Amino acid sequence: MDRRxxxxxxxxxxxxxxxxxxxxxxxxxxxGALYAIGFWSMIDAAxxxxxxxxxxxHVSIVDWIPFICSTLGMIIVNSIEKSNLFNDNxxxxxxxxxxxWAARVILFLGFSLLAxxxxxxxxxxxxxxxxxxxxxxxxxxxxxxxxxxxxxMFSCIILWLSQNIxxxxxxxxxx
Amino acid sequence: MNPxxxxxxxxxxxxxxxxxxxxxxxxxxxxxxxxxxxxxxxAPLPNLIASSIENSRDDFLTFSNDHGNxxxxxxxxxxxxxxxxxxxxxxxxxxxxxxxxIEFGSMLMSIIGGLIVYVDIIIFIWFxxxxxxxxxxxxx
Numbered sequence: 001m002d003r004r005x006x007x008x009x010x011x012x013x014x015x016x017x018x019x020x021x022x023x024x025x026x027x028x029x030x031x032g033a034l035y036a037i038g039f040w041s042m043i044d045a046a047x048x049x050x051x052x053x054x055x056x057x058h059v060s061i062v063d064w065i066p067f068i069c070s071t072l073g074m075i076i077v078n079s080i081e082k083s084n085l086f087n088d089n090x091x092x093x094x095x096x097x098x099x100x101w102a103a104r105v106i107l108f109l110g111f112s113l114l115a116x117x118x119x120x121x122x123x124x125x126x127x128x129x130x131x132x133x134x135x136x137x138x139x140x141x142x143x144x145x146x147x148x149x150x151x152x153m154f155s156c157i158i159l160w161l162s163q164n165i166x167x168x169x170x171x172x173x174x175x
Numbered sequence: 176m177n178p179x180x181x182x183x184x185x186x187x188x189x190x191x192x193x194x195x196x197x198x199x200x201x202x203x204x205x206x207x208x209x210x211x212x213x214x215x216x217x218a219p220l221p222n223l224i225a226s227s228i229e230n231s232r233d234d235f236l237t238f239s240n241d242h243g244n245x246x247x248x249x250x251x252x253x254x255x256x257x258x259x260x261x262x263x264x265x266x267x268x269x270x271x272x273x274x275x276x277i278e279f280g281s282m283l284m285s286i287i288g289g290l291i292v293y294v295d296i297i298i299f300i301w302f303x304x305x306x307x308x309x310x311x312x313x314x315x
Contacts, residue, residue, distance in 0.1 A: 025254055028251050028254040028255055028258070029254055029255075029257065029258040030258065031255060031258065032254065032255040032256065032257060032258020032259040032261075032262070033258045033259070033261070033262040035255075035258075035259055036258065036259040036260075036261075036262035036263050036266060037262060037266065039259070039263075039266075040262070040263065040266030040267070040269070040270055043266075043270055044269075044270040044273055044274070047270060047274045048273065048274050051274045051275070051276070052274060052275055159255070163251070
């Protein structure tokens with residue numbers, strides 16, 4: 001009986017993701033589409049605020065900060081080479097200049113920027129719109145801010161998952 | 176189907192798309208929707224650029240340019256950009272309609288016309304790239 005050295009009974013390798021090249025490219029296209037939905041939702045709020053907004057609440061730089069944080073986080077998370085992360089520490093004497101810790105720190109920074117973007121959009125929605133009892137046509141600007149950051153976060157998740165799909169029939173010959 | 180028939184059908188299809196976009200501007204006397212033509216014309220460009228970069232490069236020591244059937248990061252980035260641009264072509268008329276700059280009919284006609292133009296360009300590239308080589312996946 002093989003001895004398992006997992007911490008939990010269920011681990012991620014039990015979860016069989018479907019593996020194919022088409023699914024991978026479809027996931028990348030889907031991530032781009034979700035990012036565009038988020039971006040146009042924010043643009044919609046800005047144009048609405050300038051053109052037919054009847055109230056005196058306008059979209060300012062404060063509403064754009066969560067979007068900028070999410071986008072920066074997404075760029076950071078998805079531009080890291082993933083093979084850096086799974087280096088075992090047992091070989092640390094053999095390869096002393098392994099940069100796994102730097103990759104982990106930068107990845108942590110990226111994920112906290114993403115989560116900070118989503119939390120910031122909720123904060124703008126609550127502080128700027130809900131606390132002042134603003135009714136719905138104007139409240140839509142806050143809602144579209146939340147939609148924007150949620151879509152960017154989903155886009156990042158889908159891009160991350162689809163980059164981890166490996167083709168079944170391809171053998172990695174990299175040393 | 177010989178190439179001449181393909182070209183004639185595709186050009187008729189393309190003309191329908193342009194007609195819809197131009198009508199969406201002309202019927203409501205509001206020419207803002209012409210930007211959709213520009214968006215859908217640049218939509219196939221990232222994948223074309225990525226595939227030309229990948230084909231012009233051969234790897235050191237292997238002299239082949241299939242990376243074990245895995246797409247490189249340039250190709251994936253260009254696919255992401257393609258997804259962004261295609262949804263932007265739908266998003267721009269929707270945003271213009273929600274801000275009451277264009278009418279509802281204008282939005283509908285420009286979205287359908289833009290999608291027709293984009294699908295037409297994709298089918299054109301697909302038809303004429305499968306004659307040169309066996310291209311099994313639908314590379315758009």
